[in-house]
Amino acid sequence: MASSSSVxxxxxxEAPHATVTSERKQNPDLQEELQKPYLxxxxxxxxxSHPEGTEGRDPRGMSVLQQHAAFFDRNGDGVIYPWETFKGLRAIGCNFPLSVVSAFIINLFLSYPTQSGWLxxxxxxxxxKNIHKVKHGSDSESYDTEGRFVPSKFDAIFSKYGRTHxxxxxxxxxNLMLKANRNMYDFLGWFxxxxEWTLIYNLAKDKDGLLHRETIRGIFDGSIFERLQHDKKSS
Incomplete structure (x- = not known):
């Protein structure tokens, strides 16, 4: 193995005087595993493992972030009302009180920035159609500011923080990832x-308390919501 001085x-x-760069590693072989991971x-x-995305999933011309949100558009008209957010949360396994409170908070904070006018x-x-306007800070940056999916940022979730598996x-x-991603004074982004991550962890972790890569990838394109809804119906 080549020494750090020969790199x-x-x-x-990794920078010798910035220990955080060696603690949170990157995958140097990602370009060999996936075509143009920076794109x-x-x-x-x-x-x-999914160079063409989720098998059998039709993006319907929507960005990856729009697909994530579209699960909660229960009637498919391009608009999500609080009662639809509530129904979506119930469909993936949230209890009644959590769904009520979360639906109100989500629509309260996300509604105005997505409106086309000032009212x-x-x-x-x-x-x-304007969901990219509510991308918050202190995140993994796996979505860019236009709602596209950035494979290199997604991969970094696991190369940096997946130390056990x-x-x-x-x-x-x-929790380490959430703390590491915090931008200074970005309290809304922290919250x-x-x-988001606590909800998904509690709903989709496995019996050993692990949140798997495929589950997390499904968060970004919304396919995990469909799986959770199917599992709830089946049970």
Whole structure:
């Protein structure tokens, strides 16, 4: 194995005097595992195991972030009302009180930025076509600011924080990621990231308390919501 001194400085991913760069490693072989991992994908959430995205999933011309949100558009009209958010949360396994509170908070904060004009929606509607406007900070940056999916950022979730299992996160590793991603004074982003990831962890962890890579990838394109809904119906 080559020593750190023999690594070309122009491609080095660790700095000797910045220990955090060696604690949170990157995958130097990602380019060999996935074509153009630096290229943000507009339509599909890809990784080395799914170079064409989720099998059998039709993006319907929507960005990956729009697909994530579209699950909660229960009637498919491009607009998400609080009662639809409530129904979506119930469909994936949230209890009644959590669904009520979460639906109100989600639509309260996301409604106005997604409106096409200056007037707020009296019904707190969320316009899916403008969902990129509510991307918050302190996140993994697996979505870019236009709602595309960035494979290299997604892969970094596991290369940096998946220390026990290379393709899964424990609860402690998830909390470490959330803390590491915090932007200074971005309290709204901290709260949003914590709420989103905690909800998904509690709903989709396996029996050993692991949140798997495929589950997390499914968060980004919304396919995990469909799986959770199917599992709830089956049970």
């Amino acid at each position: 070309d400085p122009s491609i080095a991913t 943000a994908r507009a339509l599909v959430a890809v990784d080395p 707020p929606s009296p019904l707190l509607s969320i316009q899916i 290379p393709n899964a996160l424990t609860k402690d590793e998830l 949003a990231a914590f709420g």
